Amino acid sequence: MSYRFSVGNGGSLASSLNLFRRVTNSLKLSATLHKIRQLFHFAPWRSAPIYAIQKLRPPLDSLDKSRESVLGDIDAELIAEEIRQDSVAILGQLPADFVSRLRKITDQLPPEEYQLVHQVNDDVRHLTQDPGIKKVLRAYLKSEPVLLEASLFVSRSGQSPREHKQNSFHFDYAGWASLNLFVYLTDVDEESSYHIVAKGSHRDIKIADVLKGSISLAEADTRFGGAIKNITGPAGTVFFENTEAFHRRHFGSGRRVMLNLLFSSHRSLLSRGRASRKKIARRDREFQKLDAL
Numbered sequence: 001m002s003y004r005f006s007v008g009n010g011g012s013l014a015s016s017l018n019l020f021r022r023v024t025n026s027l028k029l030s031a032t033l034h035k036i037r038q039l040f041h042f043a044p045w046r047s048a049p050i051y052a053i054q055k056l057r058p059p060l061d062s063l064d065k066s067r068e069s070v071l072g073d074i075d076a077e078l079i080a081e082e083i084r085q086d087s088v089a090i091l092g093q094l095p096a097d098f099v100s101r102l103r104k105i106t107d108q109l110p111p112e113e114y115q116l117v118h119q120v121n122d123d124v125r126h127l128t129q130d131p132g133i134k135k136v137l138r139a140y141l142k143s144e145p146v147l148l149e150a151s152l153f154v155s156r157s158g159q160s161p162r163e164h165k166q167n168s169f170h171f172d173y174a175g176w177a178s179l180n181l182f183v184y185l186t187d188v189d190e191e192s193s194y195h196i197v198a199k200g201s202h203r204d205i206k207i208a209d210v211l212k213g214s215i216s217l218a219e220a221d222t223r224f225g226g227a228i229k230n231i232t233g234p235a236g237t238v239f240f241e242n243t244e245a246f247h248r249r250h251f252g253s254g255r256r257v258m259l260n261l262l263f264s265s266h267r268s269l270l271s272r273g274r275a276s277r278k279k280i281a282r283r284d285r286e287f288q289k290l291d292a293l
């Protein structure tokens with residue numbers, strides 16, 4: 001009996017170890033594949049697919065001529081040029097009525113990342129289709145933009161017990177060319193978890209950066225120094241940022257809500273975004289609760 005027990009235990013230990021090894025190996029494999037994909041993405045030949053997409057999917061400017069934008073009268077070419085130079089362009093604030101309507105919902109959401117929120121909120125959906133925003137995207141990408149993600153990040157009011165990957169300088173990418181539109185939906189000051197970007201850094205991604213994935217604050221300081229910009233501002237502050245710029249979230253306190261719309265020059269098999277069934281179900285539950293109020 002005791003023999004059988006010990007064999008059974010050993011067997012289950014062995015199978016657990018096996019499972020652990022398989023998981024570790026598959027994680028290593030997926031990390032390696034991720035690095036290979038990144039190296040391919042940031043290689044010098046990238047200008048060829050970017051150019052091809054611009055030819056295959058030219059901007060459809062004529063579609064939006066008659067509608068007004070929440071951004072008011074803007075010079076899209078000038079903003080696009082600013083993003084090319086600085087990685088970021090802060091546009092100011094969205095109209096107060098738009099912000100307060102959206103905040104009636106977002107002020108009540110518990111801390112979480114809510115994905116594809118344009119599917120459950122009309123204001124966010126309108127923002128994703130806004131002619132002024134599209135104009136900037138078209139001027140920058142020189143192709144017809146595609147929305148890949150529309151996420152609301154609601155952080156806790158107290159300081160998070162540990163630092164997050166978002167607290168160290170890193171870059172993201174989506175498709176061959178992409179832009180984020182960020183909107184603060186709470187007032188964000190020096191105490192808050194404000195967004196930080198290294199201006200112009202999307203033009204300075206090195207192979208070592210791709211292999212490391214993130215860089216230390218000291219390295220960022222040496223490389224980018226005065227180009228590092230803390231972005232604070234009242235609720236409604238809106239800014240565009242190149243997805244590939246080095247950025248991070250300040251390790252601050254206070255509840256912060258930020259909308260992140262991610263647009264790309266195209267959609268590919270690899271542009272799945274981060275939406276998960278579990279998170280979408282959670283999003284639906286929370287938004288339904290608020291609709292019922």
Ligand SMILES: [Fe+2]
Binds near residue numbers: 166170171172247
């Ligand atoms: Fe990021």
